[in-house]
Amino acid sequence: MMNEKEVESLIKLLDDPDTEISNHVEDKLLSYGNEVIGILECAWSQSLDVSLQERIENLVHKIQFSNVKRDLELWYISGAFDLLQGMLIINKYQYPELDEQKIINQLEDIKRDIWMQLLYEMSAVEKVKIINHVLYTNYGFRGNTSNHLDPQNSYLSQVLESKKGNQILLAVIYSIIAQKLDIPIYGVNLPQHFILAYVDESLENHINNTGNDFENRILFYINAFNKGFIFGRKDVDAFLKQLNLKPVNHFYEPCSHVEIIQRVLRNLISAYEKLSEVEKVEELREMLGIFPEPR
Secondary structure: OOOOOHHHHHHOOOOOOOOHHHHHHHHHHHHHHHHHHHHHHHHHHHHHOOHHHHHHHHHHHHHHHHHHHHHHHHHHHHOOOOOOOHHHHHHHHHHHOOOOOHHHHHHHHHHHHHHHOOOOOHHHHHHHHHHHHHHHHHHOOOOOOOOOOHHHHHHHHHHHHHHOOHHHHHHHHHHHHHHHHHOOOEEOOOOOOEEEEEEHHHHHHOOOOOOOOOOOOOEEEEEEOOEEEOHHHHHHHHHHHOOOOOOOHHHHEEEEEHHHHHHHHHHHHHHHOOOHHHHHHHHHHHHOOOOOOOO
């Protein structure tokens, strides 16, 4: 059990000039985990010592980062079934006090607005047009073309608030809502782009099987970054040709939740590299290291 007075005494030793002592104290405080955060924050607010405040901030961040990394590892080893949960974990890297229920409620509100306009006999294209109308016209979601590398484009909470995001975050929001409505729309991990595929509903349950040929199972593709624009396989062919890439099967097929999370992490690494935030880059690479190398 944590002794509050002992913790308070340890905090006072954080700025001890003897490095060995201060490091030992830091390790001891880290061992308490989440329990100690409240006391650390209280000590920070009561201190006038800038260097002590900085050490407390670093300690709190280390504890919170350890939580995020542990949660991401658990999500992965548990099967990575829930994409939304994976996105919420990534979100907590930058926003540890994240109100998860607020995000869930925001997505449910959008889902309800779409559901109220859907009819059972609608075709796949008609369903997508309804989703597009609600997302892009009613809610005003759009691609952030002016500041594409802004790290805020990769945090779900920020994209839901600003209604601006990069390709993958807009596609994630689109696919999560579609799947909540039992509409089989999944992410496709294209090089230099991220799109969506509308899969033949009768074959939806085969989505996680490997070695399947999806060519005849995908009805069409959707560009969530461009207001849900619908296009076909030949357009993907042309895009790959522009990049001088061979038309490998996995450029056309729905990808796994793990691949999506990996892509989000790589986007964040690029964004923070541009901002020269070295510590964040190192931590995000550590998180990326949880997963196997992408194919």
